[in-house]
Amino acid sequence: MKSIQYKIFNLTFFCALLMSIGSVIESNAQVVLYMEMMGEEKPIKYYEGQMLSFKSADYPDEWQEVKIDRIIDEEKLVLYAGGMLKLTDITDIRRSRGWANTIGYMLQTFGTAWLAFGGVAHFAYSNFTFGVDTLAIGGTAIATGWLMRKLLKFKKYKIGRRTRLKILDLSWPTPSGG
16 A cells, blocks of 8 residues: 555656646747648648758759758748748658668668578588579569668658648747737
């Protein structure tokens, strides 16, 4: 019975500590770059401090990657270390797919290990020969991993009728009204 009271006291103390720390920390206003796609349930949100990879109207053939420093709702601007970007100038957005990169590396590692162990087994054991089957399995795994990393690494969105960008200001109004 004593241990239950002790656990409840610890939990209460921990919650009170978190609430007191959370009330003291100053948070920034939540201004979000919001990308909604027709037919998708969840929109994609970009916050201040996140990386944004995009093509602009000024450089239509070049992917640019910037860290968002500030998002200004009134002027529809995204500020970054090198300058500023109007929301209407963004023509494409690119998001990285971590799973494609990870699985690609795993397949390449498997293929390399398969070929290495096959080579060691060929010279270490007299009853094993390094044949076309060993080369095909290792080579296919390496090639598939490389293709996954090159072709599936990014998902690209064309900004237009089906994909729209908005800036949402989710902050509470200040008591002074300004």
